[in-house]
Amino acid sequence: MALSYKARRRWSLIILVVGLPIYIVLASVLATTVVRLLGDSGLVFLLQLAIYVGLGIAWILPFKSIFLGIGQADPDADPED
Structure with a gap:
């Protein structure tokens, strides 16, 4: 089941505000x-540089579908808004 635009925006905010700082600490x-x-x-x-670059790229791969199109206008909204 695909997430709605609003749900993807909420999850992307949670991932960036909560998950990413935790991930940064673990990588460090x-x-x-x-x-x-x-x-x-x-x-x-x-080796340390390779770890930082690899983990810096790897964190986004599972969340690519959530972040896709978040910066654009809501496709389900009325054009009048």
Whole structure:
């Protein structure tokens, strides 16, 4: 069942305000753990960069259908509004 435009707007707001900060903290903890385990070298920087870039792209993939078209006008609304 597809979500309505209003439901997608609500869920996108919840995801951005609540879910994304939690995800950022978890990604930071993961990258910091890698540095602690492997020490401080040049390769650790590249691995940490790969973690941040990979997780920065990966968080949106499950939510792509929710965010699609949110910035546009409501397609179900009356044209008079």
